[in-house]
Amino acid sequence: MLIRVGTDRPVASSDITPRSLWLRRREFLAAGAGLGLGLAGFGARAATSPYSTDEKPNSRADITSYNNFYEFGTDKSDPAAKAGRLKTKPWTLRIDGLVEKPADYALEDFLKPFSMEERIYRMRCVEGWSMVIPWLGFPLAEAIKRAQPQAGAKYVAFETLVRPEEMPGQRSFPKIIPWPYREGLRLDEAMHPLTLLATGLYGEPLPNQNGAPLRLVVPWKYGFKGIKSIVRMTLVAEQPKTSWNMIAPDEYGFYANVNPGVDHPRWSQATERRIGEGGLFAKRRPTLMFNGYESVASLYSGMDLRANY
Numbered sequence: 448m449l450i451r452v453g454t455d456r457p458v459a460s461s462d463i464t465p466r467s468l469w470l471r472r473r474e475f476l477a478a479g480a481g482l483g484l485g486l487a488g489f490g491a492r493a494a495t496s497p498y499s500t501d502e503k504p505n506s507r508a509d510i511t512s513y514n515n516f517y518e519f520g521t522d523k524s525d526p527a528a529k530a531g532r533l534k535t536k537p538w539t540l541r542i543d544g545l546v547e548k549p550a551d552y553a554l555e556d557f558l559k560p561f562s563m564e565e566r567i568y569r570m571r572c573v574e575g576w577s578m579v580i581p582w583l584g585f586p587l588a589e590a591i592k593r594a595q596p597q598a599g600a601k602y603v604a605f606e607t608l609v610r611p612e613e614m615p616g617q618r619s620f621p622k623i624i625p626w627p628y629r630e631g632l633r634l635d636e637a638m639h640p641l642t643l644l645a646t647g648l649y650g651e652p653l654p655n656q657n658g659a660p661l662r663l664v665v666p667w668k669y670g671f672k673g674i675k676s677i678v679r680m681t682l683v684a685e686q687p688k689t690s691w692n693m694i695a696p697d698e699y700g701f702y703a704n705v706n707p708g709v710d711h712p713r714w715s716q717a718t719e720r721r722i723g724e725g726g727l728f729a730k731r732r733p734t735l736m737f738n739g740y741e742s743v744a745s746l747y748s749g750m751d752l753r754a755n756y
């Protein structure tokens with residue numbers, strides 16, 4: 448078990464409690480691992496991964512109060528205010544399409560074979576802001592392997608829950624998005640070890656506004672690829688339709704790789720504002736190619752990333 452304890456990160460006295468608790472629990476877990484203790488409970492088995500950044504995570508307050516989740520409204524504050532009513536238990540996940548083992552899983556059964564690990568990832572929204580989020584999850588690749596893709600499977604299509612009774616954004620008219628929210632990955636992107644299915648953050652189950660009970664995290668792509676509250680994953684032969692690409696194809700592509708050299712038609716993508724680095728004079732940070740996850744470059748060798756934005 449590989450655990451890196453965040454002792455390099457000073458805990459400010461102004462820091463809110465959940466984050467300090469999380470840091471202390473990590474030290475405790477590291478000690479427990481050294482003694483070979485098996486610790487029970489949510490997140491207790493989570494090891495920190497070498498894929499994690501050592502940048503300082505955003506506060507839990509930032510991560511859970513500044514959200515995009517249009518099923519609950521278009522303001523950043525809407526998901527935190529309105530997602531509490533979403534019922535995430537029971538939850539059924541369908542895996543179908545070009546697989547040997549299609550199934551409707553109760554979420555607990557789906558998750559049973561996988562062990563959760565912590566992944567501290569940068570997240571860059573296409574709107575020009577970013578955060579650092581300590582996810583709990585496991586590689587999507589493991590779930591795909593279990594489903595046994597057929598030779599013809601080239602992409603994975605994802606869908607979010609449709610439940611207007613609990614999702615006020617799905618009741619608004621005219622529709623902002625043709626529900627369900629849809630996303631997709633090429634199969635090799637889906638199988639990349641950085642690509643995560645997340646069930647938690649800061650060592651606890653995902654808050655509803657962050658996409659409970661199960662969401663996708665693809666850290667080298669713009670945040671909108673990280674579809675929340677997933678109910679279906681379908682292996683398909685052709686590139687699937689994806690929500691933002693359907694709404695504004697000139698502005699949001701299928702690939703959506705973070706790329707400081709390819710601007711959005713209405714704004715530059717060269718820099719970003721890190722949430723939490725407040726103040727009128729906070730300097731914008733330079734945006735990094737593939738959001739700094741350069742190991743993915745080989746997935747796109749020979750591709751024109753300006754044409755395939």
Ligand SMILES: Nc1nc2c(c(=O)[nH]1)N[C@H]1C(S)=C(S)[C@@H](COP(=O)(O)O)O[C@H]1N2
Binds near residue numbers: 514518669675
């Ligand atoms: N179902 C669904 N998933 C979604 C969205 C959404 O509106 N609906 N917004 C996306 C966008 S634009 C971003 S930036 C991230 C935000 O994730 P966070 O709120 O957990 O930071 O979720 C993505 N996943």
Ligand SMILES: [Mo]
Binds near residue numbers: 572573574670
């Ligand atoms: Mo976003």
